[in-house]
Amino acid sequence: MARITFTGNVQPHVPCPTETIPGDSVADALGTYFEHHPLARGYVLDDQGAVRRHMVILVDGIPIRDRARLSDALARDSEVFVFQALSGG
Amino acid sequence: MPALTEKHRQRYDRQFRLGDIGEAGQRKLLGSSVLVIGLGGLGCPAAIYLTAAGVGRIVINDFDTVELSNLTRQIGYGTEQVRQSKVDSMRDHLLHLNPDANVESVGHVMEADELQRRVAEADVVVDCTDNFSTRFAINAACLAAGTPWVSAAAIRFEAQLTTYHPRDAQSPCYRCLYPEGTEAAESCLAEGVLGPLVGTAGCVQAIETLKLLLGIGRSLVGRLLLFDAMQMSWHEIRLKRDPGCPACGDSPQAATS
Numbered sequence: 001m002a003r004i005t006f007t008g009n010v011q012p013h014v015p016c017p018t019e020t021i022p023g024d025s026v027a028d029a030l031g032t033y034f035e036h037h038p039l040a041r042g043y044v045l046d047d048q049g050a051v052r053r054h055m056v057i058l059v060d061g062i063p064i065r066d067r068a069r070l071s072d073a074l075a076r077d078s079e080v081f082v083f084q085a086l087s088g089g
Numbered sequence: 090m091p092a093l094t095e096k097h098r099q100r101y102d103r104q105f106r107l108g109d110i111g112e113a114g115q116r117k118l119l120g121s122s123v124l125v126i127g128l129g130g131l132g133c134p135a136a137i138y139l140t141a142a143g144v145g146r147i148v149i150n151d152f153d154t155v156e157l158s159n160l161t162r163q164i165g166y167g168t169e170q171v172r173q174s175k176v177d178s179m180r181d182h183l184l185h186l187n188p189d190a191n192v193e194s195v196g197h198v199m200e201a202d203e204l205q206r207r208v209a210e211a212d213v214v215v216d217c218t219d220n221f222s223t224r225f226a227i228n229a230a231c232l233a234a235g236t237p238w239v240s241a242a243a244i245r246f247e248a249q250l251t252t253y254h255p256r257d258a259q260s261p262c263y264r265c266l267y268p269e270g271t272e273a274a275e276s277c278l279a280e281g282v283l284g285p286l287v288g289t290a291g292c293v294q295a296i297e298t299l300k301l302l303l304g305i306g307r308s309l310v311g312r313l314l315l316f317d318a319m320q321m322s323w324h325e326i327r328l329k330r331d332p333g334c335p336a337c338g339d340s341p342q343a344a345t346s
Contacts, residue, residue, distance in 0.1 A: 007315060007324070008317045008320060008324060009246070009247045009315075009319070053270055056266065060327075060329070061311075061326070062261075062328075062329050063266060063267075063268065063331065081326055083249075085221075085242075085271050086242035086247070087220050087221050088242055088243050089127050089132070089217050089218050089243065
C-alpha cells in the first residue's frame, strides 16, 4: 500500500487528497489514484501518459526513473510524493 | 581568521552573543567567502543579510538591470535605480550597509570556466537564479569543486528550498531531483509572485548559508522545504541521493551534466 501525496499548492486547482493505494509500480498506484481523481491525471501526465516535464514524482525520496511508463517499483509502504518543479527567483 | 576590532564587536554584538556563534564564529564569518548568483527576489535579501552578518567576501552576480516591476520584491533597489545595473546597485547598497565587506560584482553571465573558478573560490554558493539551465550549471560546478550550495525557487505563493552538499555522501544533487529536460511550466512573469514570499525564501537561504559557514545546526541537506504562504504552512520532503544519478551517482555519465 503506497501512500500518495500531492504538494499542497496543487490542491486548490485539482482535487488530489492524500490516499493509500495498493500497487506494485507507480503506474499501478497512480492509475488507481487517477480513477478516483480523474482531474489530477492531466496535471501530472501528458496525453501519452508520460510525466510532464515540470512535474516530479518521488518514491521514498528518489525521483522515478521511468518518466514515460512509470514502471518504477513500489514497496509495500512506499511514500509517493508528487510536486511541481519551480525555477522562479 | 581575522581578529575582531572594537568596531566589529559593536556591529556584531547581538550576533556573537549567540552561544553557537560567539567570537570564534564571527571571526569565521569574517574570513568566509560566498557567491550569490542572481540578484532578484531571492538574491536581494540573501545578499543583504549575509553582508549584514559580516560574511567577509561576497561575490554577487547578475547580468540584468533593475525594472520598475522588480521593486515589489527586489528590496536591494529603489525607484532611482530603475534601468541601472543590478550588481552595481546592489554593491552600493551592500557597502552602504557594511563598509567593511569585500563585495565583488560580476555583471555578466558566467561561462562554465569562470563559474567553475568562482564556485571553487567560494565556501558556499547561494543559488538565487530563475531558470533550470543555470541551476544545472551550478550543480555541475559545485559537484566538481565540492562546494555546498543553497537553492531556492518561488512562484505565486509557494517556494521550495534545499541544500546540496557534494562532500556529504548522503546528499543528493540537483540532478538527483530534477532530470535533464525539466522545464518550468510557469514563470513569475506570467503567474506573478508575492514579494514577501520570495523574500522569506531568500532569508531562509541566508540562514542556511550562515549555518554552513559556521558549521552549526542541522542543514537542509536531504530535505526539500515547501512553503505555502496561502496556507502559511511548511512541508518537508525527504530526499535521497540517487545512486543512478548521471551527475553524482555511482557511475556518473558526465561530470558536467
